[in-house]
Amino acid sequence: MSIELLLALITGAALFGVGIYGALSQTNLVMIMMGVELMLAAAMVNLVAFWRYLHPDNPAGQMFVLIIMTVMAIEMAVGFGIAIARFRAIGSVEMEEAAELKE
Amino acid sequence: MNLIATAILAPLSMMALILLLRRLPAALALLGATVGLLASIGLLANAFNGMSDELILPGLPDMPLRLVATPLTALLSTLVAVISNLVLVYAVGYMKQDDEKVRFFATLLLFVSAMQTLVLAGDWILLLAAWELIGLSSYLLIGFWYRRPGVRSAATRAFLYTRSADLGLYIAVFILIANAGSSEIATTLNTSGNTAIVAGLLLLVAAIGKSAQTPLHDWLQRAMAGPTPVSALLHSATLVAAGAILLIRAAPMLPSETLLVTGIVGGITTVVTGLIALGERDLKRLLAASTSSQYGLMLVAVGAGVPLAALLHLIAHAAIKSSLFLGAGVFQHSRESTALADLKGAGRDRPRIFFGFLLAALALAGIPPLSGFFSKDAIIAAALSSPNAWLLASFALAGTLLTGAYMARALRILWHGDGQASAIAGLGWMGAGLAGLVTLAVILGAAFPSIETLLHTALSENNLAKILGLGAALGGLALGWFITGRRLLGPLQPWAQQGFTIAGGFDNLMVHPALAVAHGCEQLERSLYNATLAVGRSGLAMGRVVRRSDEQGIDGLIFSLVRGIIELSQRARTLQSGLIHREMAITVVSTTLIFGALLVALLVYR
Numbered sequence: 001m002s003i004e005l006l007l008a009l010i011t012g013a014a015l016f017g018v019g020i021y022g023a024l025s026q027t028n029l030v031m032i033m034m035g036v037e038l039m040l041a042a043a044m045v046n047l048v049a050f051w052r053y054l055h056p057d058n059p060a061g062q063m064f065v066l067i068i069m070t071v072m073a074i075e076m077a078v079g080f081g082i083a084i085a086r087f088r089a090i091g092s093v094e095m096e097e098a099a100e101l102k103e
Numbered sequence: 104m105n106l107i108a109t110a111i112l113a114p115l116s117m118m119a120l121i122l123l124l125r126r127l128p129a130a131l132a133l134l135g136a137t138v139g140l141l142a143s144i145g146l147l148a149n150a151f152n153g154m155s156d157e158l159i160l161p162g163l164p165d166m167p168l169r170l171v172a173t174p175l176t177a178l179l180s181t182l183v184a185v186i187s188n189l190v191l192v193y194a195v196g197y198m199k200q201d202d203e204k205v206r207f208f209a210t211l212l213l214f215v216s217a218m219q220t221l222v223l224a225g226d227w228i229l230l231l232a233a234w235e236l237i238g239l240s241s242y243l244l245i246g247f248w249y250r251r252p253g254v255r256s257a258a259t260r261a262f263l264y265t266r267s268a269d270l271g272l273y274i275a276v277f278i279l280i281a282n283a284g285s286s287e288i289a290t291t292l293n294t295s296g297n298t299a300i301v302a303g304l305l306l307l308v309a310a311i312g313k314s315a316q317t318p319l320h321d322w323l324q325r326a327m328a329g330p331t332p333v334s335a336l337l338h339s340a341t342l343v344a345a346g347a348i349l350l351i352r353a354a355p356m357l358p359s360e361t362l363l364v365t366g367i368v369g370g371i372t373t374v375v376t377g378l379i380a381l382g383e384r385d386l387k388r389l390l391a392a393s394t395s396s397q398y399g400l401m402l403v404a405v406g407a408g409v410p411l412a413a414l415l416h417l418i419a420h421a422a423i424k425s426s427l428f429l430g431a432g433v434f435q436h437s438r439e440s441t442a443l444a445d446l447k448g449a450g451r452d453r454p455r456i457f458f459g460f461l462l463a464a465l466a467l468a469g470i471p472p473l474s475g476f477f478s479k480d481a482i483i484a485a486a487l488s489s490p491n492a493w494l495l496a497s498f499a500l501a502g503t504l505l506t507g508a509y510m511a512r513a514l515r516i517l518w519h520g521d522g523q524a525s526a527i528a529g530l531g532w533m534g535a536g537l538a539g540l541v542t543l544a545v546i547l548g549a550a551f552p553s554i555e556t557l558l559h560t561a562l563s564e565n566n567l568a569k570i571l572g573l574g575a576a577l578g579g580l581a582l583g584w585f586i587t588g589r590r591l592l593g594p595l596q597p598w599a600q601q602g603f604t605i606a607g608g609f610d611n612l613m614v615h616p617a618l619a620v621a622h623g624c625e626q627l628e629r630s631l632y633n634a635t636l637a638v639g640r641s642g643l644a645m646g647r648v649v650r651r652s653d654e655q656g657i658d659g660l661i662f663s664l665v666r667g668i669i670e671l672s673q674r675a676r677t678l679q680s681g682l683i684h685r686e687m688a689i690t691v692v693s694t695t696l697i698f699g700a701l702l703v704a705l706l707v708y709r
Contacts, residue, residue, distance in 0.1 A: 095683045
């Protein structure tokens with residue numbers, strides 16, 4: 001295992017940790033989503049690293065990254081749509097008191 | 104417009120109009136009958152000019168309904184139209200006091216149009232339909248005064264007797280159609296051999312029923328319960344004539360065996376019913392018995408192989424018998440009864456009506472130059488020239504003798520006695536109808552030669568027949584005038600007055616079996632009905648059992664499953680908080696645990 005791959009994996013793990021912390025600690029919906037984005041970005045960093053240093057001939061790694069980027073874009077669109085709708089209806093996007101999904 | 108259609112539809116449409124408007128029944132009926140008469144005369148004129156109208160209507164596949172106006176049918180159609188017209192004129196007066204003119208005239212018109220259809224029918228199917236229709240309308244007319252005692256049973260009896268005999272017609276028609284492959288009457292008349300014998304005998308059965316021949320003569324006398332114009336129409340040109348018309352039309356087909364049977368049946372009838380007429384105590388019943396007797400003479404002529412003679416007598420008899428009935432109707436109105444004992448001297452009150460009655464009676468007896476003389480002469484000549492001359496001729500002569508005797512008896516009773524005149528409403532109309540018919544009865548004899556040329560057959564001249572016929576008629580008249588009917592009949596008197604009812608009467612032979620069959624059918628139907636009900640009830644019980652097992656078995660199972668799932672899901676709901684952070688924390692923790700476990704497993708089992 002080369003040193004570059006190890007560095008890339010450490011970067012990915014750090015990013016994932018930051019993302020998970022953000023998603024769990026923040027109360028604003030937008031911030032939670034940013035945490036989720038960070039976690040997805042960490043996954044992408046890992047995928048790119050594995051492709052680049054272990055199997056540079058196989059295009060499947062690139063394809064995975066592209067798919068994850070698409071999923072991210074869609075997720076952002078849906079998430080911001082929900083945030084805007086909630087803001088219009090209630091006037092806040094704070095998630096602490098949002099328990100309506102239960103019913 | 105087609106003349107055939109007019110002849111049938113004019114009375115029929117007026118019937119509908121009468122039933123619709125419910126007023127002016129007499130005027131509308133006269134209008135319909137007159138239009139029909141004009142159409143019939145048109146048909147006859149065409150026939151004289153050698154044209155024959157035809158109307159083909161769509162019917163069964165390959166068996167269209169045909170109406171044809173051959174010389175024979177056009178002649179009969181005219182006869183029906185003329186008689187019904189004059190009878191209608193009479194009925195306007197006769198029914199003046201009656202409350203139900205609408206029903207009366209409507210039914211009468213239905214009767215006339217059904218008879219026109221029967222006469223003009225060119226195929227057996229249409230003929231059957233018309234045959235049934237005249238049976239129905241005669242039932243309605245005989246039972247017209249259904250509230251009076253005995254009328255309903257008389258109508259039912261007439262219906263049952265004729266219907267039972269109609270079975271013969273049905274079977275004969277099926278045999279003929281199956282044999283010839285066509286329902287056209289003209290085609291089926293080429294049938295020969297055993298088929299023709301069987302079919303001919305079956306047709307004879309139908310004719311016996313409709314024309315009230317022995318042994319089914321009883322219903323006709325009881326049918327006198329109907330109004331007098333109905334009797335006049337029934338006896339002269341319509342219902343009763345249908346039987347004879349059937350045989351006349353089928354005559355070219357009948358083989359010699361069938362002809363012999365026909366002649367014998369007719370001969371027996373003419374004698375038996377003649378004797379009944381001698382013993383009758385009621386004027387209308389006397390005339391009814393005489394009708395059977397005259398139709399018996401016609402059957403003798405058919406049996407002798409000369410249907411033309413039968414046709415001539417049918418025509419002459421139509422005019423004569425309807426005028427006799429119309430005269431009897433006037434006497435009935437003036438004395439409120441038709442019993443001969445009450446009618447003594449009724450003729451003296453109304454000499455003009457009596458004169459008409461007298462002319463008709465003499466015509467029926469066969470006195471020249473009245474019409475009956477020529478037709479009776481033709482029948483006797485036919486009987487003399489047939490292979491069974493001695494048998495048929497003696498029947499014909501006996502019939503003629505009896506005719507003279509009972510007519511003279513009726514005349515004597517009507518003339519002798521005290522007059523007691525009373526005013527009658529509507530006498531003018533009645534007189535007009537009667538005058539028309541009596542004129543026909545007197546002069547029709549002059550038309551016979553042209554009828555012979557129309558039908559392209561000539562009757563043989565026979566002077567012996569003329570002398571014998573005239574002798575029998577005069578002898579009969581003299582006997583009837585000078586000797587009372589009771590003395591003439593001698594030991595036959597009680598028998599004749601019961602209508603020669605052998606073995607408890609023909610009720611036992613015809614009506615009771617028919618009723619027994621009907622009763623049996625009813626029993627069968629009742630048991631079938633009960634069986635059907637039982638099947639239904641068992642089905643219902645089975646359904647109830649299935650429903651219970653459904654409700655308590657399968658439904659219970661499914662509902663308990665559903666209840667369990669609902670309870671389980673209610674428990675599962677408590678896990679849900681709806682708070683994103685809690686959910687997310689649970690996710691992270693559980694994912695970490697799973698991955699941790701996997702990692703440990705990897706390290707340990709490496």
